Amino acid sequence: MFRCGKYTFDLHRPLIMGVVNVTPDSFSDGGQFFSATAAIEHALQLVEEGADILDIGGESSRPGAAPVSLAEELQRILPVIEGLNQIRVPLSIDTYKPEVMRAALDAGASMVNDIWALRQPGALEAVAERDCGLCLMHMQRDPQQMQQAPHYADVVREVHEFLRMRVQVLRDHGVAAERLVIDPGFGFGKTLEHNLALLRQLELFSDLGVPVLAGLSRKSMIAQLTGRERAEQRLAGSLSATLTAVARGAKIVRVHDVAATRDALAVWQAIEVKSER
Numbered sequence: 518m519f520r521c522g523k524y525t526f527d528l529h530r531p532l533i534m535g536v537v538n539v540t541p542d543s544f545s546d547g548g549q550f551f552s553a554t555a556a557i558e559h560a561l562q563l564v565e566e567g568a569d570i571l572d573i574g575g576e577s578s579r580p581g582a583a584p585v586s587l588a589e590e591l592q593r594i595l596p597v598i599e600g601l602n603q604i605r606v607p608l609s610i611d612t613y614k615p616e617v618m619r620a621a622l623d624a625g626a627s628m629v630n631d632i633w634a635l636r637q638p639g640a641l642e643a644v645a646e647r648d649c650g651l652c653l654m655h656m657q658r659d660p661q662q663m664q665q666a667p668h669y670a671d672v673v674r675e676v677h678e679f680l681r682m683r684v685q686v687l688r689d690h691g692v693a694a695e696r697l698v699i700d701p702g703f704g705f706g707k708t709l710e711h712n713l714a715l716l717r718q719l720e721l722f723s724d725l726g727v728p729v730l731a732g733l734s735r736k737s738m739i740a741q742l743t744g745r746e747r748a749e750q751r752l753a754g755s756l757s758a759t760l761t762a763v764a765r766g767a768k769i770v771r772v773h774d775v776a777a778t779r780d781a782l783a784v785w786q787a788i789e790v791k792s793e794r
């Protein structure tokens with residue numbers, strides 16, 4: 518069971534979280550207005566394609582990406598959340614800033630997806646007494662430095678232990694297990710070998726008693742394995758990785774290509790029976 522805000526999912530089939538990036542429109546002077554409009558259009562498209570959750574991000578979490586100011590992040594995401602107030606799926610906000618969490622939840626978001634797993638000062642307090650869903654992700658170091666020689670003695674054990682401790686901290690703050698999701702954080706302070714080890718042994722993470730989310734879509738590990746330079750050429754590789762994650766217990770997949778993922782999961786689900794239809 519996964520609860521976020523007014524939504525409840527029984528997880529009898531894997532859920533698709535569609536990625537909505539709110540990035541400034543460099544082509545026009547319309548600025549905030551046009552980037553919000555484009556993001557809202559994109560979000561509606563993803564719901565039409567079958568997204569179960571939308572993940573809205575105003576700051577790029579890609580390796581080495583420049584941080585965005587609090588004011589800028591709020592200006593990017595709030596018009597998008599407000600513009601989507603009639604949508605029939607939960608909105609997740611991809612942020613690590615407590616002020617953004619509060620403002621997004623007040624504006625109608627139902628979930629917080631935090632690459633820092635609520636380790637930034639004030640983040641736990643911003644969400645503990647709300648009813649939002651929470652995604653706790655593992656990351657080694659920070660987005661600026663994480664891909665500079667990532668190192669682990671035992672990546673699967675260390676990521677598992679980190680997520681176990683974060684779930685415990687949230688439970689100690691009074692957060693119901695039904696609100697939590699864990700994520701090994703593919704590509705966040707990990708080499709290709711680390712990512713492959715985590716995916717290979719993803720099943721081990723299900724013992725923490727909360728759903729596992731996997732974000733593999735278009736990531737550089739897909740590029741490394743296929744030689745596909747451009748992100749839009751990574752669909753087949755992404756589907757393969759995403760389906761593998763689901764076969765190894767992932768209950769939520771974070772993807773850019775919702776329609777294709779929906780089809781791949783429909784075929785997988787039919788083979789697995791699990792009596793849908």
Ligand code: YH5
Nearest residue numbers: 578579652654700702703732735736737
């Ligand atoms: C995730 O895994 N990822 S943002 C680099 C790419 C392509 C895509 C080099 N937020 C996750 O999607 N939140 C991001 O090509 C996330 N889990 C959760 N929970 C990075 C991203 C990407 C990076």
